[in-house]
Amino acid sequence: MNNPITIISLVGSGATGFALYQSIPLIIQLKKKYIQYQLINEFTPTSLLNYFHQTQQNTIEAFVAGELISANPIISKTPLIISEKKIYYIYENGIQSLIKTIYQGVSQLSIADYYNKIEVQRNSTLIYRYSMSHIWDQIKSQQLSIIQRLINFCLKTINQIKIQKLFFKGFRTGILEREYGIIAKEFYVLYGEIILDKKLNQMFLQNPRYILKSKKQLLQLIQRKINYGRITIGILLIIFAFWTYILGCNVKNLIFKILKEKEKARLDKLRGQKYLEINNYECQICYERPRNIIIKPCKHLTICHECLQRLKQPKCPICKQQIEDQIEIFFT
Helix, strand or coil: CCCHHHHHHHHHHHHHHHHHHHHHHHHHHHHHHHHHHHHCCEECHHHHHHHHHHHCCCEEEEEEEEEEECCCCECCCCCEEEEEEEEEEECHHHCEEEEEEEEEECCCEEEECCCCEEEEECCCCCECHHHCEEEEEEEEECCCCHHHHHHHHHHHHHHHCCCCCCCCCCCCCEEEEEEEEEECCCEEEEEEEEEEECCCCEEEEEEEEEEECCHHHHHHHHHHHHHHHHHHHHHHHHHHHHHHHHHHHHHHHHHHHHHHHHHHHHHHHHHCCCCCCCCCCECCCCCCCECCEEEECCCCEEECHHHHHHCCCCECCCCCCECCEEEECCCC
């Protein structure tokens, strides 16, 4: 196990295996969520109120479609329910660097159709960014000195001829203020738990999870995550198989090496034993050790193992035939 390749393959196989262990349940969960959202009904506020009256229920988890309205919308180019302003530094070649994001949301929100409305009780986990619209851009130019312009020109030239980009972006040429938002009195779909207060005959949407342009949009987002997860799992499986194969080969070689060393030690032990003196069985080369090698194909028993290893030419000392194989025998 001191082999670096074995250690690296073990770590790689373990890491990718753990990543697969984490990823597969997430994909299964997303698939269940996709099926769950497919089966959940979509209502307008009026159709949902009729559903409550017909079924005598007072709570349901559903999609609700209608206009988002507020008594005090955010004032902008167009009235907004949620506003996100992103402020960037602008450099040459249109390079932008985000400075900060300013978030603003209305305190009171409802989703309504022509006849009824549902009061929305918001929470901090509301997901809305996929449904935001671009509202406006505002660029404030910044005056540069001649030296600053010259430096910016040099950097622009370097980037255009595809030399490696420098860490220094140059002097900023202005500030870009860009606003995105959820527009008031436009059609959206909200998902969450709706409760009917029978005393007030008023519906409340508690803890909405999504503001969507359509139910289909949510299904597409989940499907995109599933597809991305499948690709990720496929890549992880390939990497896992690669590292596991390398690990298996190294472990196999290690086992063979251990067995070979054990066999070599056993044979060395047998070769090192004190043999009984046997008349006329001394090695015909060293005359010290007994003959213990049968040479093939001639089958002469004439030399010992040590002398066989020292032969300059692989030929039988008696008949001079080429040695193709040998059989080692032991006297005990």
